[in-house]
Amino acid sequence: MMDMEDSELPKAAIFDLDGTLLDSVDLHALAWQEAMVEFGHDVTFEQVRSQIGKGGDKLIPVFLSDEQQREHGKHLEEWRGNRFKSTYLPLIRPFSAVSQLLQRVREAGLRIAVASSAKEDELKKYLDIAAISDLVDVATSSEDVDESKPAPDIFEVVLKKLGIKGSEAVAIGDTPYDAIAARKAGVSAIGVLCGGFTENSLREAGCVEVYPGPGTLYARFGDTALTK
Structure with missing residues (x-):
């Protein structure tokens, strides 16, 4: 030994x-899922939940095409950030x-x-x-x-x-x-x-x-x- x-x-x-x-993790997933739906992406909570742990730079490309990322990727991430801070951060x-x-x-x-x-x-x-x-x-x-x-x-x-x-x-x-x-x-x-x-x-x-x-x-x- x-x-x-x-x-x-x-x-x-x-x-x-x-x-x-x-x-x-669940709170982050909720904010991301709501952001996806807000911008017209049919993504479930479970789908997003499995990607939490990546940063936004790695998570967004899983669900958005290159064109969609150029079009509204930044806005989606900003929306998510605001939603998370106002609604979910106080619950952590x-x-x-x-x-x-x-x-x-x-x-x-x-x-x-x-x-x-x-x-x-x-x-x-x-x-x-x-x-x-x-x-x-x-x-x-x-x-x-x-x-x-x-x-x-x-x-x-x-x-x-x-x-x-x-x-x-x-x-x-x-x-x-x-x-x-x-x-x-x-x-x-x-x-x-x-x-x-x-x-x-x-x-x-x-x-x-x-x-x-x-x-x-x-x-x-x-x-x-x-x-x-």
């Missing part, structure tokens, strides 16, 4: 927000034990980063809702990158800000897109089921471990990839 002293502990934990720390709550988990990560000597596809103004609100603003060392928003997940840009920006290599970090996310993006950036990924994706889909995307949610990660912290 390998001596634990031989294996180097990770230096940072990189958390996704929506569906990982915040119970927000963190999952249980989120601040305790991040506190525990910090006590273990890891730095904490947030890799989110959210817009910058939404990101600040999210950190406040989760009560973790003072625990996060580095955060990225969609404005920091050219492409959202599953492209690795967000993780590459976080790693650069932290000044570490991919192999020195562990990502925690709820979607296959988090795991795929992390893997492309050389980062190991832990999956959580609280965003609604299956354990199978998360493992197929490359997650090394899968847990029900932040509460279980906190309760079983010593057994996780964050401590090995």
Whole structure:
């Protein structure tokens, strides 16, 4: 058996927000679905729900042709943003034990980063809702990158800000897109089921471990990839 002293502990934990720390995926899906219908696209809640975790740059092309994107893609995304902020943002709550988990990560000597596809103004609100603003060392928003997940840009920006290599970090996310993006950036990924994706889909995307949610990660912290 390998001596634990031989294996180097990770230096940072990189958390996704929506569906990982915040119970927000259904609310995002509602806003997107309403926006699609508003602009004449017959898209169901379930169809949109399966795409949440991607940024708008990756989600819109799933449902709109190139011509439709040129015609009203920007307006659709703006409508969605306004709808989300006015109707759904006030309903978002963190999952249980989120601040305790991040506190525990910090006590273990890891730095904490947030890799989110959210817009910058939404990101600040999210950190406040989760009560973790003072625990996060580095955060990225969609404005920091050219492409959202599953492209690795967000993780590459976080790693650069932290000044570490991919192999020195562990990502925690709820979607296959988090795991795929992390893997492309050389980062190991832990999956959580609280965003609604299956354990199978998360493992197929490359997650090394899968847990029900932040509460279980906190309760079983010593057994996780964050401590090995």
